[in-house]
Amino acid sequence: NAGVMQNPRHLVRRRGQEARLRCSPMKGHSHVYWYRQLPEEGLKFMVYLQKENIIDESGMPKERFSAEFPKEGPSILRIQQVVRGDSAAYFCASSPQQGAQTGELFFGEGSRLTVL
Amino acid sequence: QQQVKQSPQSLIVQKGGISIINCAYENTAFDYFPWYQQFPGKGPALLIAIRPDVSEKKEGRFTISFNKSAKQFSLHIMDSQPGDSATYFCAASSNNLFFGTGTRLTVIP
Numbered sequence: 001n002a003g004v005m006q007n008p009r010h011l012v013r014r015r016g017q018e019a020r021l022r023c024s025p026m027k028g029h030s031h032v033y034w035y036r037q038l039p040e041e042g043l044k045f046m047v048y049l050q051k052e053n054i055i056d057e058s059g060m061p062k063e064r065f066s067a068e069f070p071k072e073g074p075s076i077l078r079i080q081q082v083v084r085g086d087s088a089a090y091f092c093a094s095s096p097q098q099g100a101q102t103g104e105l106f107f108g109e110g111s112r113l114t115v116l
Numbered sequence: 117q118q119q120v121k122q123s124p125q126s127l128i129v130q131k132g133g134i135s136i137i138n139c140a141y142e143n144t145a146f147d148y149f150p151w152y153q154q155f156p157g158k159g160p161a162l163l164i165a166i167r168p169d170v171s172e173k174k175e176g177r178f179t180i181s182f183n184k185s186a187k188q189f190s191l192h193i194m195d196s197q198p199g200d201s202a203t204y205f206c207a208a209s210s211n212n213l214f215f216g217t218g219t220r221l222t223v224i225p
């Protein structure tokens with residue numbers, strides 16, 4: 001049973017380009033969470049999605065960032081017109097139900113975005 | 117606003133010693149308090165967790181102590197080993213999981 005799969009593992013973009021990060025949850029998991037980790041900092045909640053629905057996007061920047069979790073296929077975190085401050089590790093986590101209420105989130109290995 | 121405050125930022129412990137990491141929170145709606153362990157280049161992994169209706173939970177060398185009235189909880193790692201060297205995050209959840217800023221633990225052989 002594969003774990004949470006994130007790709008790409010490393011992504012380099014120039015300022016102004018778009019970054020797309022993909023997350024395939026564990027088999028049987030229908031809840032996906034995205035977190036951002038800056039160097040020497042903790043994990044900041046960004047967005048919580050179920051299939052085809054955004055449940056909580058209170059941690060998402062209001063502009064340039066969007067997320068989706070379609071009926072078929074992986075969840076995608078999209079960052080438009082990237083800036084240097086977007087450089088970070090982006091982690092996806094999944095759970096079979098509302099795992100956050102039990103703390104049982106299963107994390108991928110992250111996608112490390114570098115903006116030149 | 118940091119929902120969960122964690123200290124220390126870094127910790128160096130001799131092999132065989134006790135590692136102690138502390139966390140505090142304000143939101144009384146939090147009802148689950150997990151600890152995650154993260155190795156370099158990897159995602160965090162659940163280590164141990166506690167609910168606020170108990171004051172202590174022990175799993176092997178890892179113990180969580182929970183003080184509901186003080187809104188504080190801590191992780192104790194007994195007989196610390198070099199393989200325990202990692203970053204540890206406390207967290208608290210209601211509908212979402214909020215993490216502390218992490219403690220980088222180094223266990224010296």
